[in-house]
Amino acid sequence: MAMNLILLGLPGAGKGTQGDLIVKDYPVVHISTGDIFRANLAQNTELGEQARSYMDAGNLVPDEITSAMVADRLGQADVQEHGFMLDGYPRNEDQARFLDQYLQEHGTSVSATLYFEVSDDILRQRLLGRGRADDTPEIIDNRLAVNKAANLPLVDYYQAEGVLHTINGNGDLDGIYQSVKEILDALA
Numbered sequence: 418m419a420m421n422l423i424l425l426g427l428p429g430a431g432k433g434t435q436g437d438l439i440v441k442d443y444p445v446v447h448i449s450t451g452d453i454f455r456a457n458l459a460q461n462t463e464l465g466e467q468a469r470s471y472m473d474a475g476n477l478v479p480d481e482i483t484s485a486m487v488a489d490r491l492g493q494a495d496v497q498e499h500g501f502m503l504d505g506y507p508r509n510e511d512q513a514r515f516l517d518q519y520l521q522e523h524g525t526s527v528s529a530t531l532y533f534e535v536s537d538d539i540l541r542q543r544l545l546g547r548g549r550a551d552d553t554p555e556i557i558d559n560r561l562a563v564n565k566a567a568n569l570p571l572v573d574y575y576q577a578e579g580v581l582h583t584i585n586g587n588g589d590l591d592g593i594y595q596s597v598k599e600i601l602d603a604l605a
């Protein structure tokens with residue numbers, strides 16, 4: 418049966434890098450809600466127009482819009498066949514519940530949630546290393562605090578569901594990916 422994966426972790430935790438490695442080795446479809454929104458903005462679609470003001474302000478797009486978009490994507494044939502790897506969704510408990518209900522209605526479920534846990538010091542170093550204008554130490558600390566508050570309830574949610582796998586994301590990327598593969602290979 419197709420695997421359904423969720424990636425969780427703070428900015429800088431390595432979700433993007435590990436996600437790129439996962440899709441090379443496993444057939445899952447990579448679904449990044451941020452990427453879908455950005456593509457819609459670029460193409461000036463109606464969805465892009467609905468999302469624009471929220472994204473420009475750095476706020477979450479309302480759940481009705483985001484979850485409808487995710488449901489639409491999950492219903493497509495490639496996901497039905499190969500399963501998914503969600504990146505950037507769910508961002509809050511309502512979205513997590515929506516996803517569970519959607520999957521249940523379609524006779525499937527979350528196979529594993531991979532939570533990349535990285536110390537604050539290393540996250541700060543990695544984010545500072547990107548050298549983006551909005552990556553000053555103060556802004557980084559704020560972004561980490563805001564994201565932590567949003568992330569921890571999801572960690573608890575998937576822990577309670579029995580599908581959470583916490584991965585030590587402090588090391589080098591090959592070592593981290595070995596831990597990921599052990600988890601995914603045990604699911605298959």
Ligand code: AMP
Nearest residue numbers: 450451454472476477478483505506508
């Ligand atoms: P990201 O690239 O994941 O940081 O997403 C970029 C922007 O897209 C976010 O700042 C939000 O405005 C929007 N977005 C992405 N995923 C979600 C989500 N699950 N719920 C609400 N808004 C989202």
